[in-house]
Amino acid sequence: xxxxxxxxxxxxxxxxxxxxxxxxxxxSVPPYLFWYVQYPNQGLQLLLKYTxxxxxxxxxxxxEAEFKKSETSFHLTKPSAHMSDAAxxxxxxxxxxxxxxxxxxxxxxxxxxxKP
Amino acid sequence: DVKVTQSSRYLVxxxxxxxxxxxxxxxxxxxxxxxxxxxxLGLRLIYFSYDVKMKEKGDIPEGYSVSREKKERxxxxxxxxxxxxxxxYLCASRLPGQGSFGRDQPQHFGDGTxxxxx
Numbered sequence: 001x002x003x004x005x006x007x008x009x010x011x012x013x014x015x016x017x018x019x020x021x022x023x024x025x026x027x028s029v030p031p032y033l034f035w036y037v038q039y040p041n042q043g044l045q046l047l048l049k050y051t052x053x054x055x056x057x058x059x060x061x062x063x064e065a066e067f068k069k070s071e072t073s074f075h076l077t078k079p080s081a082h083m084s085d086a087a088x089x090x091x092x093x094x095x096x097x098x099x100x101x102x103x104x105x106x107x108x109x110x111x112x113x114x115k116p
Numbered sequence: 117d118v119k120v121t122q123s124s125r126y127l128v129x130x131x132x133x134x135x136x137x138x139x140x141x142x143x144x145x146x147x148x149x150x151x152x153x154x155x156x157l158g159l160r161l162i163y164f165s166y167d168v169k170m171k172e173k174g175d176i177p178e179g180y181s182v183s184r185e186k187k188e189r190x191x192x193x194x195x196x197x198x199x200x201x202x203x204x205y206l207c208a209s210r211l212p213g214q215g216s217f218g219r220d221q222p223q224h225f226g227d228g229t230x231x232x233x234x
Contacts, residue, residue: 043225102218
């Protein structure tokens with residue numbers, strides 16, 4: 001079965017420091033992968049998506065993610081954290097089998113805190 | 117921009133009540149979804165709909181039903197609300213994609229309804 005694992009339910013960084021949020025997936029075929037961000041009391045907003053066009057994907061707000069097939073990873077990074085990046089981040093993979101094909105399987109999320 | 121609107125941001129209901137959560141999208145998307153979000157459990161799919169009048173069970177459909185009479189509107193119904201249905205409910209919509217079952221299409225989310233059942 002497909003799955004998504006986000007390592008670290010909470011990550012804390014200082015303002016200006018590198019942000020690295022980890023995501024590993026399992027999939028028997030080339031995956032479609034997504035990163036979403038959720039600010040407090042809001043819905044999920046798409047940050048970026050991987051659909052096999054390029055392994056390094058740039059998204060909104062200065063975030064990017066690199067698809068590494070050999071490591072089954074799709075980690076999210078940002079060179080310099082801002083206070084406004086404090087939110088919860090979700091990695092998701094598109095289901096590729098059965099009646100729910102195309103539905104998203106989400107990781108459990110990583111809450112990012114940014115210290116001044 | 118895609119706009120997915122959920123009718124209520126906060127809702128308080130009583131045990132045993134029939135509860136309706138409404139979701140409307142303005143981008144003519146065929147596919148729509150209902151999730152619930154709970155701390156530590158992430159997002160779990162309740163029901164989804166590929167098109168008008170169509171519905172499919174997700175991972176946790178028990179205690180819920182849905183209605184999709186018009187393309188833009190997808191309603192989630194709690195037949196007899198219970199306290200364990202207190203949660204954040206999120207609606208999403210998506211284009212079906214081209215020959216990939218929509219696997220390459222992102223879902224667009226509403227702001228959620230925080231439902232409390234007393």
